[in-house]
Amino acid sequence: MTNATPALQLRALRKHFGRPAVDGLDLTVQRGELYALLGPNGAGKTTTLRMVTGLLAPDEGQVEVLGVDLARDPAAAKRHMAYLPDDPMLYGKLKPTEYLEFVAGLWGLRPEEAEPRGRRLLDWLDLSKHAHELTEGFSRGMKQKLALAGALIHEPQLLILDEPLTGLDAAAARQVKDLLLSHVAGGGTVILTTHILEVAERLAQRIGIIRQGRLIAEGTLAELRERTLGGSLEDVFLQLTEQA
Amino acid sequence: MKSAPGSALWLLGHELRLAWYGSSLGGGKRRPGVVSMLVWVLAWVAMHGIAFALLHILRRDGVDDTLAGMLVGGVLLVSATFMLSNALKACVLALFERGDLDLLLSSPLPSRSIFSVRLLGVAASSAALFLFVFTPFAHVALFMGRPGWLAIYPAVAALALVVACAAMLLTLLLVRLLGARRTRVLAQVLAAVAGALLFLLSQVGNLVSHDGRGAQAQHAAQALLHNGLFAPASPLWLPGRAALGEAVPLLGLVALALAAYLLTVGRTHRFFVHGLQQAAGMDRVARKPAGGVRFRFRSSLFDTIVAKEWRLIARDPHLISQVLLQLVYLAPLLILILRGGEVPEPAIGAGLSLLCSSLTGGLAWIVISAEDAPDLLRSSPAAARTIRLAKLAAATMPALLIVALPLLWLIVRAPLAGLLVAFTVTGAVLSSGLIVLWVGRPAARSNFKARGKENFQCTVMELLTTLSWGALAWALVSLIAGAGDWALAMAAAALAVALGALLLAWLLRRRAV
Numbered sequence: 001m002t003n004a005t006p007a008l009q010l011r012a013l014r015k016h017f018g019r020p021a022v023d024g025l026d027l028t029v030q031r032g033e034l035y036a037l038l039g040p041n042g043a044g045k046t047t048t049l050r051m052v053t054g055l056l057a058p059d060e061g062q063v064e065v066l067g068v069d070l071a072r073d074p075a076a077a078k079r080h081m082a083y084l085p086d087d088p089m090l091y092g093k094l095k096p097t098e099y100l101e102f103v104a105g106l107w108g109l110r111p112e113e114a115e116p117r118g119r120r121l122l123d124w125l126d127l128s129k130h131a132h133e134l135t136e137g138f139s140r141g142m143k144q145k146l147a148l149a150g151a152l153i154h155e156p157q158l159l160i161l162d163e164p165l166t167g168l169d170a171a172a173a174r175q176v177k178d179l180l181l182s183h184v185a186g187g188g189t190v191i192l193t194t195h196i197l198e199v200a201e202r203l204a205q206r207i208g209i210i211r212q213g214r215l216i217a218e219g220t221l222a223e224l225r226e227r228t229l230g231g232s233l234e235d236v237f238l239q240l241t242e243q244a
Numbered sequence: 245m246k247s248a249p250g251s252a253l254w255l256l257g258h259e260l261r262l263a264w265y266g267s268s269l270g271g272g273k274r275r276p277g278v279v280s281m282l283v284w285v286l287a288w289v290a291m292h293g294i295a296f297a298l299l300h301i302l303r304r305d306g307v308d309d310t311l312a313g314m315l316v317g318g319v320l321l322v323s324a325t326f327m328l329s330n331a332l333k334a335c336v337l338a339l340f341e342r343g344d345l346d347l348l349l350s351s352p353l354p355s356r357s358i359f360s361v362r363l364l365g366v367a368a369s370s371a372a373l374f375l376f377v378f379t380p381f382a383h384v385a386l387f388m389g390r391p392g393w394l395a396i397y398p399a400v401a402a403l404a405l406v407v408a409c410a411a412m413l414l415t416l417l418l419v420r421l422l423g424a425r426r427t428r429v430l431a432q433v434l435a436a437v438a439g440a441l442l443f444l445l446s447q448v449g450n451l452v453s454h455d456g457r458g459a460q461a462q463h464a465a466q467a468l469l470h471n472g473l474f475a476p477a478s479p480l481w482l483p484g485r486a487a488l489g490e491a492v493p494l495l496g497l498v499a500l501a502l503a504a505y506l507l508t509v510g511r512t513h514r515f516f517v518h519g520l521q522q523a524a525g526m527d528r529v530a531r532k533p534a535g536g537v538r539f540r541f542r543s544s545l546f547d548t549i550v551a552k553e554w555r556l557i558a559r560d561p562h563l564i565s566q567v568l569l570q571l572v573y574l575a576p577l578l579i580l581i582l583r584g585g586e587v588p589e590p591a592i593g594a595g596l597s598l599l600c601s602s603l604t605g606g607l608a609w610i611v612i613s614a615e616d617a618p619d620l621l622r623s624s625p626a627a628a629r630t631i632r633l634a635k636l637a638a639a640t641m642p643a644l645l646i647v648a649l650p651l652l653w654l655i656v657r658a659p660l661a662g663l664l665v666a667f668t669v670t671g672a673v674l675s676s677g678l679i680v681l682w683v684g685r686p687a688a689r690s691n692f693k694a695r696g697k698e699n700f701q702c703t704v705m706e707l708l709t710t711l712s713w714g715a716l717a718w719a720l721v722s723l724i725a726g727a728g729d730w731a732l733a734m735a736a737a738a739l740a741v742a743l744g745a746l747l748l749a750w751l752l753r754r755r756a757v
Contacts, residue, residue, distance in 0.1 A: 053623045078625040089617035093559040094552065101541050105548025106624035111541035118539050131537045134559070150620075 005067040007031045007158045007189035013051060013061035015213075021047040023213035025061070029206075031157070034180065034190045036204035038197065040241055044213035045193040046086070049162050052191075053083040066157060079107065082156035086163040088147035092136030096127050096146050099135065100153055107154035114153060121149040125175060141172035148176060152183070159183055161192040165199055177203060201233040209240050216240060252357045255348075259365035262344070263372075284376075291380040299384055309488065310476050317484020320403060324483075325438050327370045327404055331411030332435035334366040339415060340428050349517065359513040363412055363505065364405075371404030378487075392489020399487035399494060402501035409504040416515050429561040436565035437572055545626055546634045553611045553638035562692050563610055570603045571646065589658060589725065593665035593717030596650065600643040601672035601710040606692075608639035608680035613699075614689040632681060640677045644670070664720045672713035675746050679705045682753035701752070705745045712742035 010027040014020065022044040029035045039045050050056040052063055054074050063070040065077040091099060097118070104114035122128045125145040130138070135146060144164065151159060159180070165173045180190050180203060194200055200207055201221060209217040209224075217224055217240045221233060228239040247253035302312060338345070348358050378396050385393030414434075418427040474480065486493035542548045557563050612635050615621065621631055647669055655662030683702045687695065696703045719727075719735035 055619055055622050075625040075627065078623060081623075083619070083623045085619060089620035091552070091556060091616045093556050097537060097539050098552070098555060101539055102548055102552045103620070103624075104541055105545050105552075106621065106626045108545065108625070109541070111539075111543055114541045115539050118541075119537055122537060128537050 005031070006064070007033070007066055008052065008191065009062075009064040010048070010052070011062040011064075013048065013063065014059045015044075015047050015051060015056065016059055017047075020213050022051065022058075025210070025213065025215055027208060027215060027218075029189060029191055031066075031189050032184060032187055034184045034192070034203055034205050036200035036207045037191060037193045037210060038200055038207060038237060039193075039210035043210045045210055046162055047213075048210070049083070049085075049160055049191070049193065053081065053160060054078055055083075079154075080157040082151035082154065082159050084144075084147055084151045084159070084161045084164055086166055088143045089150075090135050090143055090147055093134055095134060096122060096131050096149070099146060099150060103150040104153050109154055117153050117155070118149075121152055124179070125149055140167040141169055144168055145172060145175065148179065152179075155188075157188055159188060159190045161190065163193055163195065165194060165196055197233045197237055207233070209237060211241050250351075250353060252361055255353065255357060255361040256364060259361050260368060263365055263369045288376060288380065291377065292384055295380040295384040299381065299388060303388070313485040313488055313490070314476060314481045315484065316487050317481035320399070320483045320487060321480070323374050323400075324403060324407055327374065327407040328411055329435045329438035330370045330373070331366050331404075331408045332415065332431050332438065334369050334408075335411050335415040336428055336431045336435070338362050338366065339419070355517050356509065356513045359516045360505075360509045362516075363408055363508060366412065367401075367405040367408035370408055370411075371401055374400050374404070390489075393487070395489040395494050396487045398498055399483060402486075402497045403483060405501040406497075406504050409501075409508040412516075413508060413512065416512055420515070429564055432561040432565045433568050436569040545630050546637070549631060549634035550638045550641075553635060554642075556616075557607065557610060557638075557642070560610065560689070560692075563606070566606050567603065567642065567646075570599050573599060589654070589661045589665075590718045590721040592654065593661065593668060593721045594714040596647050596665055597668045597672040597717040598710055598714040600647055600669050601676045601706075601713055603643045603646070604640055604673045604676040605680065605706045605710070606695075607642060608636070608677045609684065609687070609695050610689065610692065611635050611639040612677075612680050613684040613687050613695070614692070615686070616689060618686060636677045636681055639680070640673045643673050660724050661721045664724065665717055668713050668717035668720065671716075671742065672710065675709040675713065675742060676706055678746060679709060679749045682749045685754070705749050708745045709742050712738045712745065716742060 006028045008027070008029040010025050013022055013025040013027075015022040025044070025048060027048075037045050037048070047056065051058045052065070052070070054070055054077070063077075066080050068077040070077040091102075094102065100114070100118040100121070104111075104118065109117075119128075122131055125148065127142065127146060127149065130142065135143060138146065144167070148164070151161075161180075164176055164180075168176065177199065180192070184190055184205075192200075192204075204221075206218065206220055207224060208215055217227060219227075221236075224233075224236045224240070225231070228236045230236070247257060302315075307315070345358070349355060375397070378400055382393045382396040385391075415427060415431050418430055422430065482493045483497060486497040542551065615635075622628075651662060651666050651669065654665060679702060683699070683705060685699045685702070687698055691698060716735055716738035719731045719738060723731040723735060
């Protein structure tokens with residue numbers, strides 16, 4: 001694996017649920033990139049991310065994570081990846097410390113490397129003062145931040161987030177955005193889906209627009225503007241999805 | 245006639261509608277359908293036949309009113325323990341689990357009305373099953389020329405109201421003493437134990453008859469029946485006499501119920517609101533750590549998963565109740581084993597196997613089928629085999645730990661019988677766990693009570709395997725005690741069914757994505 005190896009490469013990825021949900025998707029995300037995958041409801045964004053993270057088996061096509069074929073060696077591919085879905089994957093009856101202990105165990109972290117990371121993440125995300133409460137009483141934002149801490153504890157090279165800012169208040173959303181930018185600044189890769197186009201406009205280096213399971217446009221915001229009549233990302237998005 | 249919106253009557257209608265939708269008639273999940281209602285109506289009609297047969301026997305044997313009052317009184321007292329169990333569960337539901345109280349308390353309705361109606365709802369839900377069972381006796385007795393038995397209606401309703409008040413007061417008292425979180429757990433445990441009280445009482449006779457001092461104990465029981473608490477004139481039988489239509493006991497019981505209701509509502513409705521506020525905030529109660537954030541990372545994935553599963557089990561009030569209930573049922577067996585003297589080893593072997601299998605089935609469902617974050621596990625690089633093994637261990641170890649001591653004791657007392665029981669207990673526990681692992685379906689943890697209905701295939705296999713291992717234990721221990729060929733045939737058949745169920749579960753196992 002060299003530095004030129006993409007963080008994620010999808011080749012002719014297909015998935016059918018009666019109708020095609022993802023229809024021959026080709027996508028490459030380079031290392032150190034923050035890539036936003038946009039699309040209308042039902043476009044196939046979440047299905048794509050679930051195939052990338054090994055939660056769904058593709059009907060056809062190939063997923064390569066940091067040069068590792070997901071189908072051939074899922075454990076090696078998953079080791080450097082983290083997934084944060086729209087609905088945080090938490091246990092209501094666990095405390096944040098216990099949740100992080102569990103996630104660290106799943107990713108095989110040694111206690112001596114997990115402990116400082118867990119402490120730092122809880123501090124960073126303002127969760128230390130709630131470390132001894134059960135997560136079932138947490139607000140949506142606190143749950144999302146804890147799930148993010150879980151996703152980051154093994155310092156993944158590829159971070160995949162499905163609608164990470166849904167339901168967060170302004171302060172929590174700012175914290176999450178800062179964290180994503182800092183992850184990319186540190187050499188990590190982030191792929192996210194969002195319905196808040198302003199977030200993609202501000203954060204993403206490249207944007208992919210997906211519709212009916214196909215990538216209909218991809219590029220930087222400036223490149224996408226050139227292909228359309230320009231305007232905000234919202235204008236560009238609406239023009240592209242209506243054209244297709 | 246429609247009641248005015250916002251009135252107590254209107255609120256009672258809302259309460260009864262919710263109780264109806266949530267009743268077991270509809271499987272607790274939806275409004276009861278026509279078919280299920282028809283089944284219940286037919287069962288109720290059939291109950292009249294049973295009532296007729298029983299009352300006919302009582303008349304044939306010349307049972308007088310005094311003895312009938314004692315019999316009915318005994319039945320009502322036993323029913324009261326079940327009512328208490330139901331009422332405690334209903335109070336926990338009212339305070340902690342149903343989401344509509346925030347809406348009601350934020351409305352202009354007085355909290356007193358809300359509390360009084362909720363209490364009536366608890367009483368109604370506690371009384372419903374017993375009215376279903378007992379009212380056929382009232383109807384048949386009327387037909388047989390005993391109209392006084394119609395008093396079963398007010399007597400059961402009054403008893404349910406008294407029990408509902410007691411349950412609500414107990415729950416609120418526990419909230420004040422222990423806080424909302426612990427009350428929720430304790431009330432559910434109490435509800436489970438109250439429900440098992442009848443079983444424990446039924447075992448007293450067995451324990452006494454096996455005791456060397458059985459004659460003395462029976463003599464004491466006779467004395468109690470004639471002079472003490474159980475004498476015919478004892479106030480203990482007043483509810484029974486009330487149910488048979490004796491005016492003074494009936495009026496007394498109804499007056500007691502009304503007084504309990506008015507006093508409970510009058511004195512404690514503010515405390516009810518306070519209890520609710522505590523319940524609303526209970527999830528956020530933080531115990532500040534003395535030494536800041538503390539982690540306990542483990543180096544083994546297996547240990548990490550087992551620790552996580554046990555934490556989740558220990559923090560689940562439904563499961564704690566389930567485990568404690570199993571321990572209650574285990575208690576008479578333990579007493580028999582530990583007391584010495586003549587021990588019914590086949591029964592103990594079967595009992596231990598059945599209990600362990602049933603407990604493991606429940607735990608395996610929670611640990612394996614009701615995994616809260618399956619996507620987290622599947623998106624991790626952890627080996628699926630290790631995860632499955634750790635979960636199986638987490639589900640099976642509690643049952644094995646619980647029976648370890650009585651098993652060891654049995655092995656010391658009767659080594660061969662003890663070892664055979666250890667074999668069947670281990671087989672039963674492993675089979676239950678493996679069946680859930682292989683044919684269990686993902687489910688929400690909150691569906692714990694309805695798990696049997698959700699996956700019929702798994703339920704049948706669990707039941708088959710539980711009964712088979714129990715039967716195998718009975719047959720094997722009987723065999724070494726000198727039983728004949730029947731025990732050998734029974735052992736062979738039970739083992740074949742147990743292994744067959746396991747093989748079938750393996751063939752039907754679900755494949756992970």
